[in-house]
Amino acid sequence: MTYTPKTKPMSHQAAELHISADLDVRAILWEQGTGKTKLTIDTLGEKIARGEVDALLIVAPNGVHRNWITDELPKHLPDEIAKTMRSHLWFAGKAANKGQTRDREELIKHDGLAVLAITYEAFLTKLGKLYTKRFLTQRSVFFVLDEAQRIKNPAAKRTKTILAAGAYAKHKRILSGTPVPNGPFDIYAPIKFLKTDFWKEIGCGNFAAFKAMFGIWQRIELSEGRSFESCVAFQNLEILNKQLEKIASRVLKEDVLDLPPKVYQKRYFELTPEQRRLYTSLREEMMVDLESGEVLTAALAIVRLLRFQQITSGYLPDGDDGPLIDIPGANPRLDLLSEIVDDTPGKIIIWCRFSRDIDKIMERFGDLAVRYDGSSSDEERAEAIDSFQNNPEGARIFVANPAAAGEGLTLHAAKTVIYYSNSFNLSQRLQSEDRAHRIGQDSSVTYIDLIAPGTIDAKLVAALRDKLNVAATITGDSIKEWI
Template sequence: LNPNHLGFNSIVAFRNRYCHFETIWIGNRQINVPVGFTNLAEIEMKLKKFAYRKTKKECLDLPDKLYVKRNIEFTDEQARIYNDIRTEARATLRGAELTVTNVLTEILRLHQVSCGFFKTKEESIQPIANKRLDTLLEICEDTDAKIIVWATYIYNVEQITKTLREKFGVDSTVDFYGEVSSEKRTEAIERFQNDPKCRFFVANPATGGLGITLTAASIVVYYSNSYNAEHRVQSEDRSHRIGQEKKVTYIDFVTPDTIDEKILGALKTKFKLSAKTMGEVVREWF
């Protein structure tokens, strides 16, 4: 931090001035996590003294974004495992056991179950019968448009890629995530943008959400979301940027009354905070 700009010499003093904290336990360790923010008008005035910002909307004439939420019910197996984790901090499937030891692990495991799998104590992955893949296939069959599918977990990226290639042909789908080489990533972007046979781009936002152009897509499916607001904003803009001539539809897969809704709620809160800090209008989202 530059004390000449914001008046603080340390990040601790800065955090204490603008954040509210809550103490949580991670195993035997106690940590403070920010749960809210304060004095936003003050920091906004400080930032305006040396920062100037133009939004994408002010600079570019792009088509609108359209947001759609697709509710997906749990299968009986998913519901049982999900409720077992919430109430007993453990669950079993086909003889394999999953346990959780703290709140952060519980959140992770609940989200994985919502996405159709869980990771056992031995770190093996157990697939769970779910309706997300079927819903994705319905969307893909109902349109000829090119589609980006964002998924938080590598397991889902690989599962979706395999399923789409089996359904629509090997040339129909490219993937983009940590295990893909830089050469293959460049080839994936080129094929998706220019090859009519390549309709689906399946990726992880942490890897593919920054710095690439995917304007061939007019439909973007969020198979799952994470709490990372930057990943969400940046991944949306892979298709909504210079060169896009169509409206872009964003479809979020959400199971009602689960961790999915809590994640969306957290993202909304972060978007509102960002808009308030920067003096912008809050984005329309659901």
């Protein structure tokens, strides 16, 4: 069987596939937006064609694991393989229920490609460890760690658990756009997942020896005779880079000549039980009103839809016109944003529909962020732009409302744009996208939409990406389709 990619690879993807398709292990350390997921799916296809694997295990941050199942595999996996595929998306809160358990048992026995997508957190649970061990030992698995910097700490329980599981797989990949977020020590454990004795080749039999080789350490004296060793600089990095060349591929956006100017991604999160209860209750209430014959104008329909968006962002008004109050519990949209920011290098624009969203983001990121919306004075707006756009050491995050900042500004210091929440206005979306993608931008720009499955988010993002002006298409009759 000869493998033919479903979607045409870019030149750097084709070159790497040619180099590494027959390798058991490989570190794909490509900058975000350069196509490492597509490469990995094509590598999977090559290994299936050669009869080397019949299963895929993806460990990824929450929301990213869903994206593999709902978006990436359907997009890039050839139809002749996809039609044999059975997948299971691990839901941590539902993993023990009968339906999920039955589905996992059928997955292991499946006569075709078996795909399991699980989060790092779920992998650590007792059920997660037991099932993934069975999956790894009973199938021929292609084991992929997405955002592999999640196991950068060798002493962490997460790292130890995944390193132990890695021993059961012959074919492995790690994917990361930020492999050394805090320095060279961060690459030790992810590479060890691929090849246990890799670092022994340069005399580093353990993490202590690795730190001694690549760090310059100084004893810091404290009061009362206390002291500790601190790394004050790094050394021997040429040795590290030469060793990594044996097992890793590194690609930056600026190195890729045929990268599309705009790259779109989705990241998913699950509503909390309370958010889901409120969303369902509001939907049922609205459906009763509509079925009773209530007539909604387009304007009123949009106002109603705002309430659904607010619930997915973690708050609701107290009554029809009362102040906004937070929904008790975690805010999964905000938590997902924090994960993305941590995983993304460079400067970032975050667009928000609601001022309350901006408030929460500014509270979360503090001095890392600047604000540009209706509450900002002219002086504050000028300072925000200067700090973000013109000062390499200034603000890393530009948090704004498209109605205030969507037109006229040049913000091409950013290569990543996150839509925390979207409005229904197509013009605002298009204008806001072009704040980063404009003359002076020397790189592709990645656009990320945050989506709560089963809510208004998915339909809204799809409409905007299809360049539909949602505000002009929503009517009282069509509102049922949106909720």
